Amino acid sequence: MIGWQDVYKVIEAMFPLYVALTLGYGSVRWWNIFTPEQCGAINRFVCFFTLPLFTFEFTAHVDPFLWNVRFIAADVISKAIIVAVLAFWAKWSTKGSYGWSITSFSLCTLTNSLVVGVPLMKAMYGPMAVDLVVQSSVIQAIIWLTILLFVLEFRRTGLDVSSAASNINDGNKEEQGNKDLEGNTLVVVGGDDDHKPSFWSLMKVVWLKLAMNPNSYAVYIGIIWALVANRWHLEMPGILEGSILIMSKAGAGTAMFSMGIFMALQEKMIACGPRLTVFGMVLRFIAGPAAMAIGCIAAGLHGDVLRVAIIQSALPQSITSFIFAKEYGLHAEVISTAVIFGTMVSLPALIAYYILLDFLH
Known part of the structure; x- marks a missing residue:
């Protein structure tokens, strides 16, 4: 059972996050240190430098040969269910939206496993739970954050191309208008279809942009090193590890x-x-764990592994998901609220799940 000392350890791990949050808030709202342009540059610095190195560092130190395959299968099944539901909603519902499907996926599935999950799971179920939470974090980085990055880049590239085509068409129409005024004639040129890119040309642009984004491959370099290092018992050179850790x-x-x-x-x-805000909290603390429960049943999980799987799916919102949302301009205000309030209410919510699952057992 969780004691007050365990609760304090979780708060101790979470509190520094809010110190950093407050400093960032105060630097703009109270002290006027940064301009809006500089704020955008800071987010890009985080997106393209500190986050990729952070992802690589924790991925490179796992042991993939000891992973729980059933646990990973349950995680994949649960997220596949969410993807299917959101895709169906976006395609067939009159209120469906691909943009909101992307955001809803983030709210349902992407968790802050390392900062909040590790101390909390250790207090609840011991070292076994910590190993599972780390596995979940790595799988999230390898599969789901990579997919999120791809769809965000695909969306932004499509919007950029559409905007460019629209500008070209507007220019053409203005030059018809001028000719019409001068010669009393109207010649139709350059409709929208003339400037629509093919799917493959759009994909080519997306892949080129992803190739220049270190977030798209940092986790893969890390997991390759983890496989090699654990297979042949290698250690990363100190000079290299120190260079990575400093960022x-x-x-x-x-x-x-x-x-x-x-x-x-x-x-x-x-x-x-x-x-x-309420919508985000419902997705975070109810829809995500419900999908994970289905995935656990399908994968045949039981005992403490099943409980850990469900509880870790209700961990607060991933900070990385906000950085991506801000960088790609998709509902950053919703994700930021989910991170802030989700982290605040996560402790009582997770303890409630812990008690409920123990009671059902």
């Missing part, structure tokens, strides 16, 4: 600092409003 240690802190800056630039503390 990766700043990953979570700079991400929260960037979120504080984002909050300071908004007119309201709850940028997305109370309705979307």
Whole structure:
């Protein structure tokens, strides 16, 4: 059973995040240190430097040969269910939206496993649970954050191409208008279809952009090193590990600092409003664990492994998901609110899950 000392350890792990958040908020709202342009540059620094190195560092130190295959299968099944539901909603519902499907996927599935999950799971179920949470974090980085990055880049590239085509068409139409005024004639040229890119040409642009984004391959370099190092018992050279650690240690802190800056630039503390805040909390603490419960049943999990799987799926929102949302301009205010309030309410919510699952056992 969780004691007060265990609760304190979780708070001890979470509190520094809010220190960084407050410093970021104050640097803009109270002290006027950064301009809006500089705030954007800080987010890009976090996105392209500290987060990739943070991802590589924790991935490179796992042992993939000891992973629990059933646990990973349950995780994959649960997220596949969510993807299928959201894709169906976006395609067939009159209120469906691919943009909101992407955001809803983040809210349902992407968790802050390392900062909050490790101390909490250790207090609840011991070292076994910590190993499972780390496995979940690595799988999240390898599969789901990579997919998220791809769809965000695909969306932004498509919007950029459409915007460029629209500008070309507007230019053409203005030059017809001028000719019409001069010669009393109207010649139709360059409709929208003339500037629509093919799917493969769009994909080529997306892959080129992803190739220049270290977030898209940092985790794969890390897992390759983990496989090689654990297979042949190698250690990373100290000079290389030190070079990585000096930046990766700043990953979570700079991400929260960037979120504080984002909050300071908004007119309201709850940028997305109370309705979307509640929506985000429902997806985070109810829909995600429900899908994981189905995945656990399908994968045949039982005992403490099943309980850990469900509880870790209700961990607070991933900070990385906010950095991506901010960088790609998709509902960053919703994700930031989910991170902030989700982290605040996660402790009582997770303890409630712990008690409920123990009672059902």
